[in-house]
Amino acid sequence: MAIKTARSTVGWQQNSAAHYKAPTSRRRVCTYWLAGKCNRNPCRFSHDASLLGNVYHRAAKQSSHMAEDFPGRKGPESSPVNSASSTSGERSESSTNKNPLKPQEKLCNFWITGNCVKGDACPFLHSWFHGGNFAMLAKLEGHKKGVSGIALPSGSTKLYSGSKDGTARIWDCHTGQCDQVINLGGEVGCFTCEGPWVFVGLPNTVKAYNIQNGASYNISGPVGQVHALEVANDMLFAGAQDGTILVWKGGSEADPFQMAAPLRGHTKGVVSLTVGRDRLYSGSIDQTIRVWDLHTLECVQELVGHTDVVMSLLCWDQYLISCSLDATIKVWGVATEGGSLEVGFTHHEDHGILALSGTIDTGGKPVLLCACLDNTVRLYELPSFTERGKIFSRREVRTLQMAPGGLFFTGDAAGTLTVWNWLDSPKSQKEQLPQPMESC
Secondary structure (H helix, E strand, O other), rough: OOOOOOOOOOOOOOOOOOOOOOOOOOOEEEEHHHHOOOOOOOOOEEEEHHHHHHHHHHHHHHHHHHHOOOOOOOHHOOOOHHHHHHHHHHHHHHHHHHHHHHHHOOOOOOOOOOOOOOOHHOOOOOOOEEEOOOEEEEOOOOOOOOEEEEEEEEOEEEEEEEOOOOOOEEEOOOOOOEEEEEEOOOOOEEEEOEEEEEEEEEEEEEEEOOOOOOOOOEEEHHHHHHEEEEEEEEEEEEEOOOOOOOEEEEEEOOOOOOOOOOOOOOOOOEEEEEEEEEEEEEEEEEOOEEEEEEEOOOEEEEEEOOOOOOEEEEEEOEEEEOOOOOOOOEEEEEEOOOOEEEEEEEEEEOEEEEEEEEEOOOOOEEEEEEOOOOOOOEEEEEEOOOEEEEEEEOOEEEEEEOOOOOOOEEEOOOOEEEEEOOOOOOOOOHOOOOOOOOOO
């Protein structure tokens, strides 16, 4: 089975980037500036990037300061310096090319707030992404709290987003303008769409909107927040806070959603759902994944392997990919004659993982997007898990959505919805900067 993607096409204009002046330098390099934390202007120490090689070597004696500046690093990558035993001739090259912290791949905290005065001399990124073959098209602002759902209904030129602020926003895909704000009366837990229908997961209910005829329904039954929604085989599945998966089947025109038997087995809330190969897969706060037969609605297997919440699930070919707050991505495959799934590969991150999504780049290669708790989204080429790039955000990205035509979307906990696209061929980061776009 191919990676599941959204079912609509949209068009976007493009955004612009800012430029900054470079400051003058002084004799000694500021270690706080190296960590992106210097708040003195002027500073009595140098902000000169040309001295980075020597500074990183000297910092070997100041590891306690650097460890505090770069939390969360483990093992050899926890140190920004090379071995003190290296020769003086190796130091400059080592510091520039082999520094595990790769400061050029770390986002500048001052640039985020518009206060970085170092310009080209800053060793940290002044960009929302790093890597080749993709670019940012637009940032859509308006939600007051985190974006928790994104939907692109089939045949529509509108993008729908839901937020923990209790609203849904409808965006025009051609202009990037917000056309409508809908007060839903409760925190949005998730979005999904199928055909003309948009489904919204809310506390104790699912709202269904038909964008063709304007019909809307409140589907009751869930207990607590609805965290996950999925549509398959003319059935709507909703993962609820009490650990139950509610199922509705298509009914009459007057009553299009008729309750079927609920799926029970999880002991805590269901937070992720996906469908593939006549199976429904559910991930839970109870740290397990359950496999359900779509025809009988019976649980046929329980997958145990994660040690924290199973946040997101993805079907890719004959594999199931899962991620967790335990900082791992697991690839499950059929390894027994009985057809049961077992872990075939585990990928480790430095931080908990919040969401997964899969797409195909313009070269036809499958790419996995992995949103982590360190406010980044990592892009990996499958099946090798070769890193393709990284996306940065002010807050953690909790929602990922794919679309045909090389587009994909990220929604973060600050309420920002960002539009990205794949480029036709790899380009330098300078060439990737988007053209000016009308502000939205």
